[in-house]
Each structure stands twice: as C-alpha cells, then as structure tokens.
Amino acid sequence: MAHSRLDFSASLTQDSDEVQEMFCEHCDKHDKQYVPAEGFCEDCFEYLCGTCLKFHKRYMVSHTIKDKNNMPQDFCLEKCFVHQDELVKFYCQACKKFACPECKTQDHGTCSMVNHLPALVPGIENSQEIKELTENLDMLMKDLEITEKHVNINMKYVASQETKILDTVKKKKKEIMSVFEKHQTDIIQNFEKKIEETIQRLKEKKNEQIDKLQENQRKLEKLLNDEQNEIKRKIETRYVCKTCMPPISSQLVM
Template structure:
C-alpha cells in the first residue's frame, strides 16, 4: 500500500465511518447508530429495529457490530438522492441503490453488496501484487526524473 516514507499519510477512505440504522433513516427518525446487519435484507439496524426485525424475520441471518460489513461508499444515487449506492451489478457494470437494485436489476443474477464484495481485499494476493508494481513504478519514475 504506502511506502515507508508515506506511511504516516492518511486518506479520506481510511476513515472509519459509523454505520447508521437504515430503517430509522428511511422513516425520518434521524441517524441512530447501527448495532447489527441483516444479511438477507442487506440493511443496517439499530437496537430497536433489530429487536423487531428478529421477531418479524426469524430466518434472516443477522451479523453483530463486530462482524457486520463496514460501508465505504457514501455516494448518493443520482436517480434516488435519498438512497446510498450500496450494490454493484456485474452484468450491467453499474452501481445501484436498493431501489435501483429492486426495480432495474431485478432480473440480473450477479448483483452484490459492495462492502461484501470488497471484504478480504486487504489480504488478497492481487492487491499485494498491485502494491509491489506501484512501488516498482514509483521507483522507476524517481530514477527517470533524476536522469
């Protein structure tokens, strides 16, 4: 990732953002911190919403705050400005909010939750290879500039 001389540099994407309950936000109840994530609904839930969700949807898989994915993409949908883009459709090569996913990509078979897609990328060999190539290219640029 970063070379030794830029190890202290931080980027906006490095910030840890708090996840908020999507149910509360949808219904105008403000921003309540999320303590769980429903894998089936692909939604973050606060304590209260999680409690009621468990009663209503007993078979849904719920992840607690330690294991729930951390969203990193905070772009609003151009079609539905009240919604965050949270999905990626590999078939259409397009991003989608929940509404777009339900309406425009309902027939697509390869629509995934962005944070779930990206999980584990930090440890992937592809990322390590990319980092090594970038470091090598950076050194070559320095060498070229000095010539």
C-alpha cells in the same frame, strides 16, 4: 460517516482494517436522524440501530442478523444518484454498475451477477487487477523517488551554477569599478596637470609682460634723463657764454 459523493473505486479499495461507523438506515431514511447501527440484516442488506433491530428480529424471525462486532464494515456509504434516500449497496458485474436496492429491483432484476458490496471487497482486494495496480504503484513510487533524486541533483547543480554566476558578476563588477576608478583618476590627474601647465604658462607670460614693462620703464626713464640732461647742458652752456663775453663798448675802445 461519509455523505459526500466520493469515488466508488476508492470506497471499495479502502483499507479493510479501517473501521467505519455505520448508521441505522431506517432512522436516516424515515426520520432524517443519525443513529449508530447496532447490527446488520443479511437478508435485507440493512444496518439497524438497537430499537429498529429489536422490531426487525420480532417481525422478521427468519432473517439472519449480525451484531455490531460482526457486521460488515467495508461498505460504501454513498447515496444513490437516482434514489436519493437509498444507499448504494450492490454492484452488477454484468452491467458494471453500482446500484441501490431500488436500482437492483428495477434495472438488474434479471442480472445473475449482482453482489453485495461488502462481499465483493475481499475478492477485489485479492484480485489480479489490484495486485497489478499495487505493483504499478510501487514502480511509480520508485520512479518518483528516482525523479526526486534527479530533481534534487539538478536543483543543487542549478544552485551551484547560480552561485558561480553571482560570483562572476561580482568579480566583473569589481573589475569594471576598478577600471572606472583608474580611468577617473587618470582624467583628474591629466586635468590637474593641464591646469598646472596653463597656470605656469600664464605666469611665464605675466613675467614676460612685467619684464617688458620694466624694460620700457627703464628706457623711458633713460630717455627722460637724457632729455633732462641735454636741457640742463644747453641752459648751462648758454648761461656760461653770456657771462664770459666782454661788453661791446669795451671792444670798440680798444
């Protein structure tokens, strides 16, 4: 049983093969109890449980009653917006409004095209409007299928493009890393070469300084040797001269 305020058109166009569980309106209205309906009065347009149906037949002998297997099923179970205890049972084709029994009496007493909803359902299901709506829905479904195919194709294209882009990015990244590594290697090699050249120049300068020092040392040693030899020579010369000369007295005697 549906007690929420659903869309009336949806209720009218529901699948007629779907059997709804109807409930006794008297028990719902007066006792606020849910009791499954066992029959339907075509004169009162009311669903009745077994107990209510028994008394209804007793006091309303002229009314036409349909049992549970033959009572209408395609029926709106919504309550009236104005009369909260009444179910919406009728539709006025002139006013194009739904109505409960109270609304039918008060607002549509002079209307000649007020029909019981279950009687309208078969006509509505076979109406031109429903056929056109069904055709439009079929066309819409086909359009949706075509759109879905296009979307799937586009999704595949986007996915392939994304893969290509990722591959391109990876390739560019690899190229950049390769160039960077080569550049880094060249820098390191150039730096090492400059260091080696600098060390070599320092070694050469060092050797030059060593050679100069050694040359100066040799010159100094030669100079010292020369001075020493000259001193020795002078000493020896002076000493020899003194020993070789005769005494002065002997020279006089002669």
